[in-house]
Amino acid sequence: MSVRARLLGIIEEIDQTYSKTFNHDLDIHYTLCVGTFGSNAFVTREIKGDIYFAAEKLSPETNHLKVIVAHEIGHVTHFSFAERQGMNWKSVDWIHGLTSLYIEGAATYLSKKIVPELKESVYFTYDDEGDSWVTCYEIHKKDVKRRFLEDVASGWDMVKEKEWFRLSGGHYFGHNRLGYLLGTDYVERLVEKVGEEVALTFWNGNDMKKDIMNWLED
Template sequence: LSPDVNHLRVIVAHEIGHIYHNVMLHNDGMDWGKADWTDGSVNLYREGVATYLSKQIMRGLNESVYYSYNNDGERWLQCYIENEEQIKNRFLEDYIEGWTFEKEKEWFRLSGGQYFGYNRLGYFLGTAFVEYVVQALGESEAFIFWNKHNLKSGVIDWLSKGIRL
């Protein structure tokens, strides 16, 4: 972990974002028994909401800090920006083939990074998806999207550019 207090605050804001998101979903009547926690679209969405919220809570930091939690994430961010369409396509391909623990690791864990040389690229995709939903439906609706809409098809539509929420 970085010793920089702002980096640590971003991590805390991210985790508080998960808690806040769960409360919003719960208050909207989310049936947690039906949640498929192992589905790639769920992780993409949940990490996207938490990252989105950390950016709202800890404004004004270098964009890469919200993903890397340190000052070393600029090349990682540039990789995502320069390869966004290929990254989206690869995630979609992995998702359609069937989600596995290996794919989970590639997209959301520190131990991933085989495809593009950088791990946890799913966080970037998730944040971009949530930002899109916020633009389309508003922030409150974005936070309860999982409860109100078919999350899997929403993510697939967004990834494949046939966007219709």
Template sequence: MLDATPAFLELYDREASLTLEDLEAYYSQFPNLFRDIYFNGHCPHTPERLQAALERYPEHIDRMRRVIAQLPAILEECAEAMSLYLNVEFAVDATMLVGAYGSNAWVSHSRKLYFAVEKLSDDPQHLRAIVTHELGHAFHFHMLAQAGMDWSKIKWDGHTSLYFEGIATYLTLRLVPGLADWEYFSYGEEYGGEPWLNFCRAHEAEIRQRFTDDLPAYTFESEREWFRLSGGRHFGHIRLGYYLGTEFVKALTKTHTLHETMTFWAREELPPKVHTWLERMKKTPTA
């Protein structure tokens, strides 16, 4: 694991208060991580954003330290559990950083994992859930590659996000037992909590229909609406695509083995399976 947090803590723990210049000095120690990755799609790099982060760190620093202390062991534990569950060997490449309250965790298409500790819960089970979710993406990408996936031909759109997020959430449900149902989607109240899941269940048909309507002209704004923290214009709730994706994958596992569910895209087209599921669900009344 690349651990970029000690450099931040060294600056933070000085007698003088942390400044914008200190943050920029921290980022400059890891130019590839911050300039090329974190501030290139995962967080705005503006003085206003950094100043807001400076004002939030004192309230959260103790939690951040607890996350830093726990995360490496939890990552190792969860990676081993997933490897055994899927019967797949995979060398995990992870990075731990202090960001400016943008994305909490993500995986690159090259299967590298990133965790921004200021955005993570220090509850061990919540950490296991989000770590397992991100590992699910990495293992999924690896299994598709091993099955012969031609990544150059992929169109990254609503079909792919639905499938990838559904797989990652499904694996978390299987490998991190004991959480409330809503915690597999939220990892805490911040992203909607139990009311979010109740809304999904009560309005599943309307959510599915609106997602279906958005697919033909899917844009980056559509991606934000359905799978990013900055969405929520359609229904007042963010990341509703995670719920739909999980239901899609659950349906696939009723007719396919888990390995087939995670690798069929290397041999078949994904959009037809998504549209078949969406059409079938239109004919199935929700409770």
């Protein structure tokens, strides 16, 4: 079976799992891109129900596909929670590291809930090659948090966004997208502190940036 055919079946399966888990249906539009493409998958922020997958960038293994689909649907689900609370989207500073840290952490948290009990690194690299990546973060966690905090304090820009959240980053510690691990760490601890429902809507009505900064400094 081709990656395309397998992906379509997995999208339907994961979509249904989200609907059953959170008891609501989302209006999501899926686009499968074939040919050279810059990213493996992404959700648009302007239209919060559009998800794009790049066939050539995806692992053909079923669990890997399930996780990346769960991650992207996780973004739409996360946005929908805030939407239901009347979120003012114009107030969101999308191009900021603290926002990226929170939303990527929330999507990863949700992917682990929807597709549980897989090897930890699969939730971040969507393949079986990420053990050294997760190990790097665990060993250097204090240094990673300190460096991220320094980058935020000195002014965020697209160079830093790429370093921490894009495939083209990874110059600081030798592994790209370490911001995803930071974000998941933060969201999991926020869930422990305030509960899942509050944690996943925390950016609506709370000083999310200050809370993350306090966590980074801890």
